Amino acid sequence: MRLGGSDPHTLAGAYAMDAVPEPDRARFERHLAGCESCRQEVRGLREATAALAAAAAVQPSAAFRDAALRAAAQTRQLPPAVGQAPAGWTAGDRGRRRELRGWRSRLAVGLVGALAAVVLAAGVVTYGMQHRLDQAQLHDHAVAAVLSAPDATMMSAPVRTGGTATVVMSHRERALVFSAADLRLLPIVQSYELWLIGPAGSRPAGMVPGSARGGMAGPMVVSGLRAGDSVGLTVEPAGGSQRPTSPPVVLVSLSGTR
Amino acid sequence: MTEGQGRRGTGGGGAARRDAGLVPGTPPSPFAGAREPADELGALLAQVARGDQDAYRALFDRTASQVLGTVLAVVRDPAQSEEVAQEVLLDVWRSASRFDASLGSAAAWVATLAHRRAVDRVRSEQKAAERELRVASSAVAYDEVTEAVEARLDRERVRRCLGSLTELQRESVTLAYYGGYTYREVAELLGVALGTVKTRMRDGLIRLRDCLGVDS
Numbered sequence: 474m475r476l477g478g479s480d481p482h483t484l485a486g487a488y489a490m491d492a493v494p495e496p497d498r499a500r501f502e503r504h505l506a507g508c509e510s511c512r513q514e515v516r517g518l519r520e521a522t523a524a525l526a527a528a529a530a531v532q533p534s535a536a537f538r539d540a541a542l543r544a545a546a547q548t549r550q551l552p553p554a555v556g557q558a559p560a561g562w563t564a565g566d567r568g569r570r571r572e573l574r575g576w577r578s579r580l581a582v583g584l585v586g587a588l589a590a591v592v593l594a595a596g597v598v599t600y601g602m603q604h605r606l607d608q609a610q611l612h613d614h615a616v617a618a619v620l621s622a623p624d625a626t627m628m629s630a631p632v633r634t635g636g637t638a639t640v641v642m643s644h645r646e647r648a649l650v651f652s653a654a655d656l657r658l659l660p661i662v663q664s665y666e667l668w669l670i671g672p673a674g675s676r677p678a679g680m681v682p683g684s685a686r687g688g689m690a691g692p693m694v695v696s697g698l699r700a701g702d703s704v705g706l707t708v709e710p711a712g713g714s715q716r717p718t719s720p721p722v723v724l725v726s727l728s729g730t731r
Numbered sequence: 732m733t734e735g736q737g738r739r740g741t742g743g744g745g746a747a748r749r750d751a752g753l754v755p756g757t758p759p760s761p762f763a764g765a766r767e768p769a770d771e772l773g774a775l776l777a778q779v780a781r782g783d784q785d786a787y788r789a790l791f792d793r794t795a796s797q798v799l800g801t802v803l804a805v806v807r808d809p810a811q812s813e814e815v816a817q818e819v820l821l822d823v824w825r826s827a828s829r830f831d832a833s834l835g836s837a838a839a840w841v842a843t844l845a846h847r848r849a850v851d852r853v854r855s856e857q858k859a860a861e862r863e864l865r866v867a868s869s870a871v872a873y874d875e876v877t878e879a880v881e882a883r884l885d886r887e888r889v890r891r892c893l894g895s896l897t898e899l900q901r902e903s904v905t906l907a908y909y910g911g912y913t914y915r916e917v918a919e920l921l922g923v924a925l926g927t928v929k930t931r932m933r934d935g936l937i938r939l940r941d942c943l944g945v946d947s
Binding site: 482483484492520530533545553554 | 780782784787788791792795796797798799800801803804813816817820821824825826827828829834835836838839841842843845846847850854888889890892893904907908909911912913914915917926928929930931932933934935936937939940943
């Protein structure tokens with residue numbers, strides 16, 4: 474268990490190769506945080522590992538390439554981390570996972586508070602958190618980014634027509650995670666659509682996936698929040714609408730919190 | 732997921748169904764510590780961060796073989812490796828805006844994403860299986876790793892530089908990086924003290940870094 478009490482520096486090599494398991498890693502990262510020369514060293518050693526990666530190169534198949542390019546074309550990118558301390562990908566991203574664990578316990582408390590709706594989101598989310606951020610599916614990354622924000626806030630509200638909506642939002646990430654449970658089943662020609670409703674009008678925030686079956690296929694991530702926004706859910710024709718054609722079945726104000 | 736086979740037996744240049752240009756080791760590698768290509772890669776990444784799909788295509792062609800190869804070295808199973816590699820490459824696309832050049836090169840960033848995901852994959856599985864092979868198969872595991880790596884070390888410079896390490900340094904680095912073992916496991920595999928392994932890994936990587944002349 475000892476970090477080689479005398480000289481924790483010696484772990485830099487193993488660390489650069491992702492060969493330091495917890496709890497040693499957490500301890501080493503605490504050391505890194507206060508040791509500029511160590512961070513410098515890890516940085517240099519990571520460059521060496523990049524050469525090891527190059528040496529192992531294996532040309533992917535054309536099908537692999539097509540699949541990857543298609544996936545990218547269909548995937549929304551993360552916004553830059555504006556105004557955050559440089560997260561870093563040596564120490565910082567690991568630190569992020571620790572934040573996640575903190576949030577997870579808060580989320581757990583919320584769950585106990587009779588928020589059955591969150592189970593849906595949490596089924597995905599806690600998986601990602603338990604298994605560390607970079608192991609979760611990419612969608613979970615976006616979910617986790619919101620959940621791990623220090624200012625993340627959870628709100629829950631009943632849906633007028635049945636079910637419960639849960640919103641976890643972060644002003645700092647300017648994004649929210651929306652999930653709903655037990656939504657009323659809609660006729661095939663209708664769908665639930667999510668909106669950001671602000672002083673300047675309503676902006677579509679996406680069709681609720683799988684809502685035709687009454688449940689939700691998974692949590693939705695909505696980014697680009699503006700001051701004064703509320704998030705609302707309406708029932709729309711199956712293809713969605715440019716603007717809401719019916720009053721929201723649930724409306725959650727985002728500004729009232731913190 | 733698709734066409735997983737044939738990736739390990741590429742030595743003979745088989746795989747006739749592949750395009751002529753798709754031969755292992757042919758694309759110019761931005762890795763291996765070459766500076767200018769690395770900067771080019773960083774520039775591409777900046778374009779990718781702005782949603783430029785052409786740039787992503789170019790970036791993909793420069794990095795995918797390293798990503799796939801690294802993941803394969805660690806995960807071994809072709810289908811799983813392709814799955815993990817796809818996740819890594821999508822991760823590159825998604826989080827390009829989070830890349831911070833002040834923390835290292837783009838090549839190292841991508842390599843780190845790939846290696847980390849690969850290691851996470853095998854460790855989470857190992858946890859499930861509670862590492863039944865841990866001690867029993869140590870000799871086998873090492874041979875396999877060495878063989879696989881030797882077969883794919885097509886980068887002359889890296890091979891030469893690895894050759895400049897001491898035996899124990901090279902074994903430690905190889906087992907940790909390509910084998911995906913923790914330093915504790917490497918110590919056990921090699922039957923040496925923890926402190927020794929930590930030192931060998933660090934000294935080995937430092938020597939590798941210096942030999943390659945990579946920036947820090």
